[in-house]
Amino acid sequence: MKLKPLFITTALSVLVAFPTMAQKDTVKVVKASDDSRNVMLNAANNVGPREINIGLPATVGGTNIFENGMPITYHFWPEMPTTIWRQDASFVGQGLMNIPETALESGTLGYSVSSQDNRGTDKLKIKGNLSGNHYGLMRGTVAVSGPIANGWKYSAGAYLSFDPGTFEAPGQTKYYADNAKLLKFALTKDYNNSLGKGMITFFYRYAHVKSLQTSYYAPFIYSDGGKVAEYNGFKIGTDNYLIGTRQFAMKDAFTGETKYMNPNDDYRANSHSFDVVWDNKFKNGFNFNFSTRFRRTEVGIASPVLLGVAKADGKYQYLNGQAYTGEYVQNVLTMNTGRTPIYTWVTQAKIGKKSGCHNWSLNLQDMFYHVNKYYTESTSYSHSVEPNPQIIMPIGATGYIDGFHAFNSVMEYHRGNMNKLALIVKDTWNATDRLELKGGVRLEWQGLHGRYMPTAERKGGLTGNEEKISNDWFNKTLTLGAVYKLTKVFGLQFDALYTETGGILGNYNTGVDPMLKKSQIPMLSGGVYLNSKYISVVSLLSYISKSKYRANSNFTNPATNEMARTLVQYDVKTLGWTTDVIYKPVKWFNLHFLMTLQNPKYGNYSGTLNFAKGGTRNFDFNGSVVTGISKFLLEIDPTFMYQNWNLQLHARYFGKQYANLSNTLSFEPHWETFARLGYKFNKNINAYVNVVNLLNQRGAKGSISGTDLMTAEEASSKYGTVMAGTYIRPFTVEFGIGFNF
Secondary structure (H helix, E strand, O other): OOOOOOOOEOOOOOOOOOOEEEEOOEEEEOOOOOOOOOOOOOOOOOOOOOEOOOOOOOOOOEEEEEEOOEEOOOOOOOOOHHHOOOOOOOEEEEEEEOHHHHHHHHOOOEEEEEEEEOOOOOOOEEEEEEEEEOOOOEEEEEEEEEEOOOOEEEEEEEEEEEEOOOOOOOOOOOOOOEEEEEEEEEEEEEEEEOOEEEEEEEEEEEEEEEOOOOOOEEEEEEEOOOEEEOOOOOOOOOOOOOOOOOOEEEEOOOOOOEEEEOOOOOOOEEEEEEEEEEEEEOOOOOEEEEEEEEEEEEEEEEEEEEEEEEEOOOOEEEOOOOEOOOOEEEEEEEEEEEEEEEEEEEEEEEEEEEEOOEEEEEEEEEEEEEEEEEEEEEEEEEEEOOOOOOEEEEOOOOOOEOOEEOOOOOOEEEEEEEEEEEEEEEEEEEOOOOEEEEEEEEEEEEEEEEEEOOHHHOOOOOOOOOEEEEEEEEEEEEEEEEEEEOOOOEEEEEEEEEEEEOOOHHHHOOOOOOOOOOEEEEEEEEEEEEEOOOEEEEEEEEEEEEEEEEEEEEEEOOOOOOEEEEEEEEEEEEEEEEEEEEEEEEOOEEEEEEEEEEOOEEEOOEEEEEOOOOOEEEEEOOOOEOOOOOOEEEEEEEEEEEOOEEEEEEEEEEOOEEOOOOOOOEEOOEEEEEEEEEEEOOOOEEEEEEEEOOOOOOOEEEEEOOOOOOOHHHHHOOOOEEEEEEEOOOOEEEEEEEEEO
């Protein structure tokens, strides 16, 4: 696993609020806002849902994805969710599962996007969307469904995406940012017999996705206070920072032979999925749901690690021998995970019933993951710091092949199985006309069994002896929620969560036994709600933490630009306050407002790094604020409606964000803005225009490569110099037309 998720963290809240609304003599919980509100408005990329900020790093708790009640992946690396799932026209429902629900249903931490597929219709239905943007994006999705005969019906869908990114990249394939083809077919049988009433559906899905992980980096001049400015006219977000070659020189980690790999084509993802979903309602009122999914995926990822920008000092040349006269050089380590066969099998059976004041369910779930041979090879190179950069190399250097060197200085390897077998019990109890209680228990056996290759066995590549991986944990998840109605429109609410989780095979990638122990995650939240005719308000205090989080991380020595990769373990915790408001004064206008204060910090995060050339470096990040996450967040979303017109405006304010683990570098506060204007021609056709980054800001966000170990003195010496990092999407005009017949 690498700390480079495709989803870059943005923010909704520490906890999305869940207020109540009075209905006669019962307490009925509803959301303060649409479950999926703005979750697809992603300022980092345009293919998946944005990370919902819960005060923890994106790799600790972020946005998971469920489809038809089942999680789509066992773990996000290397099987990235957007390589097998996209928001397409075949969906008939989509929502957002909160943190306790996600913990109960999958044993993971974070919010989850929940989507339901069209399983067939009694009449012919055609639904779709065609969209693009002014950079040349072409994207389309269509779904067709209808009856066959004798209770049989069908559904079919397709999704195509051809994205050239926001800049031209000479030497790269045209649609380097995203080239995706997904197909989906469903065959359903409805029945009503002595067994009960229900339906059974057989699904097949195919996905073929190619994309470059390097698309979202740019150089900039960094100044005190987190201000960034363009360097030599390099336009952040619209100038190219990819090298102009599609052939990377590599050394095969198993044979030692030189090979040339295409970072786009040779690390693509292909998957075939087969689902069975069966829903049955017995005549005695019991509901039974059975679902199973088997998927085979071959997935590879070319993942660059920017090691930092250094002074060139006249010591570099182009590959043709011409002297490089630029002031700076960008050093890059590319870690390429080979196309690895992965087998995933998820099965669950659920039975439940609404009995008096109780609505309970009992679920047995098994999630199985097998990888035959996960491996990562690496190569390093340097390139000029300019638009359309070129590979450069030190004058007189040896051991280079076409500018590439340090082959397999970093390698990863494991093989084996991961398994979760869980019993899930949930109940909603309307105890009185004022009090509603929700509770859940997940009792889970988690197994981790396979092989890894110790570092000492990797001297000649990945050809040494392997050691055994054998871990078993009994994990417990407990949730409790309460809503107490003080009046018809005002009340109190409370949520508590405790969950545990073990490790993953990827924790063994670096060749060191991580001595895995369970992580423990407690969460508490409580507050008040108000639901009146015109306004809905929820205000919550919350606490969440996770212990013993593990990650394979890259650290750059700021004195030498040398990189060390190691497994780190640390704790994270945050205390937050969230207020969510929806104001609907008139039919033609509503306003959503969300404010969050939080203080996420690292704990037990210290150690010593050993570099290949003999140097060492101590680090201590205890008490550091989590990188890329603001302490103050604000979201303002007005919506205007007039006849067939609909105008939505979205503005998110992010306070100061730290750009490295030592908190010696930061980014100044910024806004992320969106707008959408839609028009409905009739009940079948609508059109829309979206604007991303409405204020046309050009700025960095997230992190600055190669700076985590910098002291305050070392960081201040970089003021006014060039660094490189990630950034928000540039000003983009998107347009589309939707149809539904």
